Amino acid sequence: MANYNPRLAKINRSYLVEEIAELYEVHKNTVNNWLKEGLKDCGAGFPRLILGQELREFLENRRRKNKRPCKPGEIYCVCCRMPVSPLNNKIYLDVSESGRASISGQCPCCLNKIFRKVSLSNIENWRGDLELINTQSQKRLSKLA
Numbered sequence: 001m002a003n004y005n006p007r008l009a010k011i012n013r014s015y016l017v018e019e020i021a022e023l024y025e026v027h028k029n030t031v032n033n034w035l036k037e038g039l040k041d042c043g044a045g046f047p048r049l050i051l052g053q054e055l056r057e058f059l060e061n062r063r064r065k066n067k068r069p070c071k072p073g074e075i076y077c078v079c080c081r082m083p084v085s086p087l088n089n090k091i092y093l094d095v096s097e098s099g100r101a102s103i104s105g106q107c108p109c110c111l112n113k114i115f116r117k118v119s120l121s122n123i124e125n126w127r128g129d130l131e132l133i134n135t136q137s138q139k140r141l142s143k144l145a
């Protein structure tokens with residue numbers, strides 16, 4: 001689902017449906033759907049006028065609702081905009097000199113690289129059934145353990 005930036009809406013102005021459609025590069029039916037979903041207009045009849053403040057709050061709430069947290073073993077793919085299980089259940093661990101760990105894998109849908117930061121103390125809980133492949137970091141990891 002597309003992610004519309006609430007901050008594009010200026011809180012000090014009001015918008016016509018067409019103006020919102022233009023601002024967010026969507027069809028005006030999309031804006032009409034937002035009105036059905038709960039976006040409030042000024043209630044002054046037609047043409048409908050929507051306060052920027054209302055629009056911004058509506059989009060912020062919507063964004064919050066659509067946020068999908070990753071379950072254990074999942075990594076968020078920015079390209080597919082959803083949490084996915086890495087391809088072939090394989091993840092690669094990389095630990096930096098400073099002890100910060102990140103894991104990476106491949107998205108099964110778009111095949112882009114996906115990654116997230118993890119804490120080393122938590123990684124066994126996090127990874128579930130995933131096969132963890134250490135890259136160059138075996139030494140550093142054993143030092144930290």
Ligand SMILES: [Zn+2]
Pocket residue numbers: 077078079080081084107108109110111112
């Ligand atoms: Zn993807």
